[in-house]
Amino acid sequence: MLQGYETILRDYRPYVIATTGLLGRLNMSPLGLSVAPEDRFDPLRRSSETLLGLLERLDGLTYGPLGMTMPRWAFYDCAELPGLITGLGRSASSLPPRLREALHVRPGYDGIVPMSMSLAVPMLEEHHWLGYSICSLNEVSPGASPRGMRALTIGFTLDMLDARKITGTTQWCSPKLHVHALFAPLTVLTAWLPAHTEPATCTFRFDAGEERIARALTGGIAESEGELLDVSEVSVLQDLQREIEAGHSVRIVGLPREAGARLDVPFVREGPP
Amino acid sequence: MIAAPATLRLRNPALLETLSPFLVATPENVRHFDLGPFGLAVDAANVFDPLHTRSEAFLDLLGHLDVATFGPEGMPMPRWVFFNGAELTGGIFGLGCPHTDVSDAARALLQVPDAYSGLVPFAMYIALPTFDPDVWVGHNLASAGPLLPDERLKGLGGLTKALGLKCFRTKRQLGATQWDSAAIYVHSRMGPLGVLTAWTPGHSEPWTLTYAATTDDGALRNLAHDLDASVAHPEPDFWVESDDHAEQQRLQDLIEAGQRFELVGPPESLGSKRQRIPIRQLP
Numbered sequence: 224m225l226q227g228y229e230t231i232l233r234d235y236r237p238y239v240i241a242t243t244g245l246l247g248r249l250n251m252s253p254l255g256l257s258v259a260p261e262d263r264f265d266p267l268r269r270s271s272e273t274l275l276g277l278l279e280r281l282d283g284l285t286y287g288p289l290g291m292t293m294p295r296w297a298f299y300d301c302a303e304l305p306g307l308i309t310g311l312g313r314s315a316s317s318l319p320p321r322l323r324e325a326l327h328v329r330p331g332y333d334g335i336v337p338m339s340m341s342l343a344v345p346m347l348e349e350h351h352w353l354g355y356s357i358c359s360l361n362e363v364s365p366g367a368s369p370r371g372m373r374a375l376t377i378g379f380t381l382d383m384l385d386a387r388k389i390t391g392t393t394q395w396c397s398p399k400l401h402v403h404a405l406f407a408p409l410t411v412l413t414a415w416l417p418a419h420t421e422p423a424t425c426t427f428r429f430d431a432g433e434e435r436i437a438r439a440l441t442g443g444i445a446e447s448e449g450e451l452l453d454v455s456e457v458s459v460l461q462d463l464q465r466e467i468e469a470g471h472s473v474r475i476v477g478l479p480r481e482a483g484a485r486l487d488v489p490f491v492r493e494g495p496p
Numbered sequence: 497m498i499a500a501p502a503t504l505r506l507r508n509p510a511l512l513e514t515l516s517p518f519l520v521a522t523p524e525n526v527r528h529f530d531l532g533p534f535g536l537a538v539d540a541a542n543v544f545d546p547l548h549t550r551s552e553a554f555l556d557l558l559g560h561l562d563v564a565t566f567g568p569e570g571m572p573m574p575r576w577v578f579f580n581g582a583e584l585t586g587g588i589f590g591l592g593c594p595h596t597d598v599s600d601a602a603r604a605l606l607q608v609p610d611a612y613s614g615l616v617p618f619a620m621y622i623a624l625p626t627f628d629p630d631v632w633v634g635h636n637l638a639s640a641g642p643l644l645p646d647e648r649l650k651g652l653g654g655l656t657k658a659l660g661l662k663c664f665r666t667k668r669q670l671g672a673t674q675w676d677s678a679a680i681y682v683h684s685r686m687g688p689l690g691v692l693t694a695w696t697p698g699h700s701e702p703w704t705l706t707y708a709a710t711t712d713d714g715a716l717r718n719l720a721h722d723l724d725a726s727v728a729h730p731e732p733d734f735w736v737e738s739d740d741h742a743e744q745q746r747l748q749d750l751i752e753a754g755q756r757f758e759l760v761g762p763p764e765s766l767g768s769k770r771q772r773i774p775i776r777q778l779p
Contacts, residue, residue, distance in 0.1 A: 245627050267706065268752050272697035291576050295700040296672070301581035303698055304670055304706070305626040305633045344585050345627050347528050353585050392580060413547050418555040420576040426547065426584070468548055 224437045225254060230369040234313055237379060238262040238335050240271060240278075241307035249307070253382035254375075254436075262312075262335050266303035273332060278308060280327045281337055285358035289394065291420060293356070298342075302355060306344035309383060310376050311368075312337040322367055326360070338368045339376040343384060352384055354391035357399060371440075373402045378436045386431040395423045395454040395486070403427065404478045404488075405439040411473040411490075414463035423460055427475065449476040449489025463490075470495035502536040504655075507721040510648040511655055514593060518542040518615055519663065520555070521587035529587065533662035534720070542592075542615055546583035553612055558588065560607045561617050565638040573636065582622040582635060589660035590620035591652065602644055618644075619652045621660030623669070630667035637679060651721040654682045658720035661711045669709045674701050676738035680773060681762050683707065686715040687727035688758040691775070694736070694747035703741055707759060729761040732774030738763075739770055747775070 225232060237258045241249065243265055251258045264271040275298070283292050293301075302308055312335040315328045328336055342355035359372040381389065390412070393399045403409065409427040416424045429435065452459050467473055477489035502512050517538045521529065523545060531538045544551040555578070563572045573581075582588055592615040598608060608616055619639040623632040637657050641649035661669055670692070673679050683689060689707040696704040709715065717725035736743055751757065756778040763771035 248627060266698045267693050267696075269695065269697055269748060275698045291574065293577070294574070295698070296704075297573070297577050297581060299696065299698045299704075300633060300635045300672060301577065301624065304672070305585075305624045344581075345625050346585055347525055347625055347629075349629075353580065355580055390584060392576075392584075415549070416547075416579070417549055417552045418546065418575065419579050420574055424576075424579075464549060 224440055228371055228375055231375055235311040236262060237309060238312055239307055239309040240264040240266055240303060242267060245307060250383050250385060253379035256379055277326060278337055278340055281340055281360060285362045302342040302344060308340060308342050309380050310337045310340040311372060339372040341376045341380040343380055346390060350385060350387035352386045352389055354389050374405055374440060378440050381431045381436055389431050390428045392424055392426050394421050395425055400479055404475055406435055407475050407477060409475040411475060414467060415460040449491050451487040452490055453485045454488050455486045466492060503534050504720055505723045507723055508651045511652055515591040515618060516542060517659060518590050518592050519587060520544045520546055520583055522547055525587055529663050530665055533659045546579060557606060557617050558620055561620060561638050561640060564605050564643060586624040587664060588620050588622050589663045590617050591656050592617040605640060605643055619656040621657045623660060623664050632664055632666040632669055634669050634671040654685055655720045658716040662716055666711045669711050672699060672704050672706045675703050675705060675744060684759060684762045685719045688730060688760050691757040691759055694751060695745045703744055730776050732760050733777050734775055735772040736775055737772045
């Protein structure tokens with residue numbers, strides 16, 4: 224399943240931040256990637272402070288331009304206490320100076336430096352999780368780490384959690400839409416959310432599981448037939464939202480395709496049963 | 497439908513005479529909740545689906561309530577945190593007033609648009625589930641009560657939190673609050689609180705304590721200011737002053753070394769926005 228990810232597997236290792244109660248329930252060898260004891264952090268202990276600072280910086284670099292930097296208290300309340308933060312990183316000493324500087328790595332620190340981050344929070348049904356956010360430094364510094372960091376991070380997060388169902392959000396204009404679409408088909412729960420910071424937000428859901436992870440990590444989904452709609456058009460999103468609210472089923476069935484200023488996404492839409 | 501009367505006998509009965517409960521949650525989450533906490537029925541018209549655009553005006557007002565109550569402390573909640581961090585995963589329970597009964601002072605405080613009709617939220621409690629279905633994280637308690645001193649809203653925060661925890665069917669609640677926060681008065685009404693952290697670098701304000709509360713009916717009734725309820729307040733072994741960061745860090749070191757502590761009562765004011773909090777060491 225992990226063919227093609229060799230450069231990541233060679234140089235990067237997973238980390239996780241979760242309270243001890245949750246740590247004891249997690250798969251600590253997700254996709255065969257072992258989480259070393261020194262890379263497991265309890266947010267209730269002061270020893271997690273440096274890593275949490277590095278994560279806050281990574282979040283600021285990647286979500287700041289979107290106006291969605293997560294306040295540190297929100298990290299704590301909305302991820303570390305109820306759920307977890309995980310991702311891939313590498314030792315500080317193995318990073319080039321420009322990245323250590325960009326990530327605000329303190330001189331003398333040689334622990335793990337996160338290069339990707341996934342936040343997951345439990346939903347009310349067992350094995351159903353909210354993919355709260357996903358990011359990689361590559362989004363703002365292409366080449367800082369190998370390609371595929373986000374997809375692999377999502378994949379091993381799902382396996383770590385033994386997740387069967389995932390709900391998530393992404394902005395239609397975000398490059399993250401592409402990585403989520405690897406796990407298609409995605410059921411669209413919202414296409415236009417006026418109450419959100421960014422109304423052009425997609426809330427989606429998909430059934431997770433080993434087969435879905437494997438397919439996403441080995442070249443993505445087989446392109447399905449779907450109606451291409453330009454999701455950069457607000458009116459398109461508002462129409463989709465009206466259909467969803469009227470009880471229609473709206474699914475993303477393939478990868479987004481850029482065409483000039485357009486961003487075409489393949490959808491399958493069906494009327495209410 | 498006539499709402500069932502609440503089984504609470506409140507010190508301030510005006511709260512339930514003038515305010516109605518509301519809930520913001522996805523339809524799939526609503527199915528898990530108690531829509532009649534302590535006999536107080538949540539009217540279907542006051543259940544708001546965050547996935548639906550018709551909830552927009554009400555969610556805007558919740559944002560205004562948050563800014564009015566947490567904005568001055570520098571911790572207003574971004575809208576996307578509301579959505580991801582509360583509305584999708586857990587729920588928002590609160591109490592509000594029909595727009596026709598809202599005073600000019602409250603309209604101004606909560607920035608109620610002239611054209612708005614419907615319930616105006618005066619208080620809300622936000623909580624998220626954890627991996628343990630009995631344990632929830634209390635994320636935010638906001639009450640306009642202290643900002644509207646002439647509107648007979650005393651006790652609104654505690655009542656809202658009690659009803660919210662009952663609605664979410666929690667058995668244990670985790671929360672984070674600052675040592676200098678007046679909210680400790682409210683939280684300590686649930687009885688002794690386990691102290692999980694006394695100094696919290698993961699938080700924007702490290703002088704944050706993380707607590708764990710048992711949320712049985714007795715604790716929740718006392719939290720709601722029910723005249724028939726009471727909780728034990730054991731004698732403290734020592735007090736922690738809200739600005740004594742060295743003591744808070746020392747306490748954190750002891751917790752990490754395996755010692756256990758409880759917060760056993762309401763804070764005592766030391767003036768100048770300082771307070772001290774009673775702590776007991778557990779065997």
